[in-house]
Amino acid sequence: MTDLGSEREAISLFEALLDVPEPDRLAWIDEHTAGRPKVRERLLAMLQADTLHNLRTGGATDTVEPEREPERIGAYRITGLIGRGGMGSVYRGERATGDFAHTVAIKLIKAGLLSGSLVERFRRERQTLASLSHPNIARLYDGGETEDGAPYIVMEWVDGLPLQHWVEAEDPPLDRRLALFGDMCRAVGCAHRSLVVHRDLTPSNVLVTRDGVVKLIDFGIAKLTDTEAANEASRGTTKASLASAQLSLTPGFAAPERLISSEVTTAADIYSLGRLLDKLVPEGDEEIRAVIARATAVKPGDRYATAEALLGDIDAYRKDYPVAAMAGGRGYVFGKFIMRHRFGVAVAGIAAIAVVAAFGLVLSANHEAQLARAEAETRYAQTRELANTLLFDVYDEVSAVPGSTKARVLIAQTGVDYLEKLAEDRSAPVGVRIEAGKGFVRLSQVMGGGQDATLGRYKDATALLARGEAVLKAVHEENPDNAEAAAAYAGLLVEQSGNNLYNDSNSAKAREQALAAQALLKDRATTDVKLAATYLMAIQAEGDSWLWEDEFEKARDVLLRADAFYTGLKPEYRNDLSVLAGRSSSLRLLGEAWHKLKKPDEAKAVLAENIAVNRERVRRDPQNPKVTRGLILALRYNAIVHRTNGRDAEAQVTISEAFTLAQALQKRDPADTGALELVAAVGDVYAQVLTDRKQYDEAEKVSDDVIAAQRKRIEIADGAPFAVRGLATTLATRGGNFYNAGQYDKACEAWVQTRETWEGLAARGQLSQTDRTNGYAEVKDYLNKACNPPRDGLGDEV
Numbered sequence: 001m002t003d004l005g006s007e008r009e010a011i012s013l014f015e016a017l018l019d020v021p022e023p024d025r026l027a028w029i030d031e032h033t034a035g036r037p038k039v040r041e042r043l044l045a046m047l048q049a050d051t052l053h054n055l056r057t058g059g060a061t062d063t064v065e066p067e068r069e070p071e072r073i074g075a076y077r078i079t080g081l082i083g084r085g086g087m088g089s090v091y092r093g094e095r096a097t098g099d100f101a102h103t104v105a106i107k108l109i110k111a112g113l114l115s116g117s118l119v120e121r122f123r124r125e126r127q128t129l130a131s132l133s134h135p136n137i138a139r140l141y142d143g144g145e146t147e148d149g150a151p152y153i154v155m156e157w158v159d160g161l162p163l164q165h166w167v168e169a170e171d172p173p174l175d176r177r178l179a180l181f182g183d184m185c186r187a188v189g190c191a192h193r194s195l196v197v198h199r200d201l202t203p204s205n206v207l208v209t210r211d212g213v214v215k216l217i218d219f220g221i222a223k224l225t226d227t228e229a230a231n232e233a234s235r236g237t238t239k240a241s242l243a244s245a246q247l248s249l250t251p252g253f254a255a256p257e258r259l260i261s262s263e264v265t266t267a268a269d270i271y272s273l274g275r276l277l278d279k280l281v282p283e284g285d286e287e288i289r290a291v292i293a294r295a296t297a298v299k300p301g302d303r304y305a306t307a308e309a310l311l312g313d314i315d316a317y318r319k320d321y322p323v324a325a326m327a328g329g330r331g332y333v334f335g336k337f338i339m340r341h342r343f344g345v346a347v348a349g350i351a352a353i354a355v356v357a358a359f360g361l362v363l364s365a366n367h368e369a370q371l372a373r374a375e376a377e378t379r380y381a382q383t384r385e386l387a388n389t390l391l392f393d394v395y396d397e398v399s400a401v402p403g404s405t406k407a408r409v410l411i412a413q414t415g416v417d418y419l420e421k422l423a424e425d426r427s428a429p430v431g432v433r434i435e436a437g438k439g440f441v442r443l444s445q446v447m448g449g450g451q452d453a454t455l456g457r458y459k460d461a462t463a464l465l466a467r468g469e470a471v472l473k474a475v476h477e478e479n480p481d482n483a484e485a486a487a488a489y490a491g492l493l494v495e496q497s498g499n500n501l502y503n504d505s506n507s508a509k510a511r512e513q514a515l516a517a518q519a520l521l522k523d524r525a526t527t528d529v530k531l532a533a534t535y536l537m538a539i540q541a542e543g544d545s546w547l548w549e550d551e552f553e554k555a556r557d558v559l560l561r562a563d564a565f566y567t568g569l570k571p572e573y574r575n576d577l578s579v580l581a582g583r584s585s586s587l588r589l590l591g592e593a594w595h596k597l598k599k600p601d602e603a604k605a606v607l608a609e610n611i612a613v614n615r616e617r618v619r620r621d622p623q624n625p626k627v628t629r630g631l632i633l634a635l636r637y638n639a640i641v642h643r644t645n646g647r648d649a650e651a652q653v654t655i656s657e658a659f660t661l662a663q664a665l666q667k668r669d670p671a672d673t674g675a676l677e678l679v680a681a682v683g684d685v686y687a688q689v690l691t692d693r694k695q696y697d698e699a700e701k702v703s704d705d706v707i708a709a710q711r712k713r714i715e716i717a718d719g720a721p722f723a724v725r726g727l728a729t730t731l732a733t734r735g736g737n738f739y740n741a742g743q744y745d746k747a748c749e750a751w752v753q754t755r756e757t758w759e760g761l762a763a764r765g766q767l768s769q770t771d772r773t774n775g776y777a778e779v780k781d782y783l784n785k786a787c788n789p790p791r792d793g794l795g796d797e798v
Contacts, residue, residue, distance in 0.1 A: 014113070134190040158209060181314060510541065587613060636682050652690070688733060711727065744790035755776075
């Protein structure tokens with residue numbers, strides 16, 4: 001057995017050892033470590049460390065004398081004890097540094113219980129756990145060691161009840177219990193995809209908040225190293241590389257293999273999920289019992305292969321589809337079909353009784369047809385479930401991973417292909433047609449629309465949105481009272497609004513679509529958090545359209561309406577990440593409107609709030625590129641306002657951070673043209689700020705990077721007007737920077753290139769009236785006054 005294996009086994013035995021009376025402990029160790037000297041050695045060392053800890057803290061294993069609580073751990077002031085176990089204690093703490101209020105749970109492992117190599121592994125793997133982001137997993141924020149060498153981790157404080165207490169207090173109906181269990185499965189599935197095994201999924205480690213949201217706590221396990229992962233994958237299993245500091249209050253809940261082996265696979269979590277389901281639904285029917293039996297099978301290979309497979313059976317049960325764990329035959333499948341179509345089958349049965357004597361053969365044939373239809377429905381449902389898992393669940397998880405643009409295209413395309421085939425059936429349910437339409441929107445976003453990572457294929461994105469509109473508009477018109485259809489169509493309209501604004505410069509059309517989306521959602525926007533997020537984005541899209549027309553007062557009024565809508569939402573909606581994304585966009589645009597209206601104080605306050613919102617989003621979802629984009633844009637416009645108001649030093653600090661983040665985003669995902677666009681937009685401002693600070697060489701270098709990014713965008717976008725327009729703007733800014741630096745020859749050269757770029761758009765009939773009266777007219781004026789020959793001919797700085 002490896003040293004790591006010995007560590008694991010020693011930790012798994014240590015909790016049981018502490019329940020043995022002190023005089024009998026050495027004999028117990030000898031009995032349970034026979035033939036395993038390394039395990040015996042570690043157990044004795046852990047027992048000695050525990051004894052020293054008790055002497056130092058005033059606690060004692062076999063007495064009720066309380067252990068003294070620390071006053072502070074790391075940056076946190078301890079405010080109370082949550083729980084205590086053999087490996088250590090869990091405390092509630094508050095951030096004591098004064099920068100922001102923050103309540104957390106802190107797990108403190110007794111000093112000396114973990115070996116030096118295990119502590120080092122613990123340090124390395126904290127970052128893996130910190131990046132584990134899921135709404136039903138309590139986040140890990142921080143970690144370290146105390147002065148006496150006790151490792152600790154700082155976790156999200158969850159104000160809720162343990163699962164069993166919540167069940168006893170609420171006595172929820174069966175479907176609510178199963179919905180909650182489904183959230184647990186999704187959370188565990190997310191962890192397993194990151195090669196993280198919980199290893200201690202007990203009722204005490206599952207909390208339910210006051211709002212009824214389930215949270216899994218105490219992910220004190222680690223991610224496999226690359227070498228270990230490869231070795232284990234070759235044997236067809238995934239194993240935890242580090243045991244958690246067990247503090248469970250639920251004895252006897254472990255999977256069987258945990259009691260006999262130091263190696264723990266994802267199957268151990270499947271087993272624990274089965275036990276949790278048994279606690280949630282103690283009087284389950286035959287199908288529920290079959291699900292529990294498969295999840296808790298003694299042999300790991302007989303259990304569900306994944307948490308998603310377990311979830312699939314639960315969803316099938318809730319929707320009256322066949323449950324795989326039942327392994328039922330045709331009769332079972334047909335029975336489930338009858339359950340889903342009770343009314344229709346009942347009517348058919350009454351008619352059949354009247355004519356059974358004359359049409360016995362027909363009835364028999366009809367039975368066979370019904371049976372075939374039931375089996376077809378099962379296949380249909382399975383295909384639909386697979387498509388939706390790919391297009392929504394898997395897509396969302398992958399979207400939060402940097403460098404995943406091409407993978408998202410493949411996932412979205414596969415899901416859309418499945419759904420499109422299903423939607424072609426004239427008898428397809430409304431829900432399938434809605435899912436297909438939403439699939440086109442998803443695929444358009446990654447191809448070249450929206451504010452996320454994209455491939456820059458903007459024509460494809462526009463075409464996909466048109467296909468989505470053909471589906472969703474028809475479904476809405478055919479089902480005007482269907483809330484799901486209205487919400488999906490509104491979401492598409494918001495996407496089209498952004499596409500018309502940023503890809504086609506059609507502000508009037510963009511505004512028309514934004515208003516149409518608002519009309520669809522107005523009466524139901526506060527009833528669902530997703531609808532609230534979409535409605536907020538629709539309002540900000542309307543405000544953005546006015547900014548494009550320099551109608552700053554109209555834009556301000558609309559964006560203040562967005563602010564009022566957000567403020568009026570209930571707290572849990574206001575804190576939702578999807579709503580905060582809309583909040584971020586509307587605040588940035590409101591700051592721009594105030595700035596253009598010459599209201600610097602109002603602009604500064606709003607943009608500072610925007611940065612705060614985005615820093616909170618990044619804190620809660622640090623690996624998500626879309627969240628990072630929001631922060632970059634917030635910093636960029638904040639720098640613009642600082643610069644315009646003469647705060648050059650503040651502008652440089654802010655825009656430098658934005659440019660560094662944008663370059664890192666682009667480097668992590670070279671296929672993402674959205675990151676190229678950010679590099680260009682932020683770099684333009686950065687070069688201006690550096691010029692203001694008389695850092696001319698640095699400004700020219702940044703400008704070179706920006707022009708390279710703009711030319712790359714044009715190449716990827718196949719010469720799309722908006723990409724060419726971006727290059728023209730960058731060249732004009734570059735000329736202004738050279739002019740302000742007194743380099744008039746270079747300034748005029750850049751402006752000549754600017755004019756030629758605008759003329760190229762005009763020759764293709766792609767120069768808008770806004771371009772003609774602003775950028776194109778401006779550069780011609782510069783050339784007329786300051787060039788031929790190049791000279792100081794403009795007076796004030798450009």
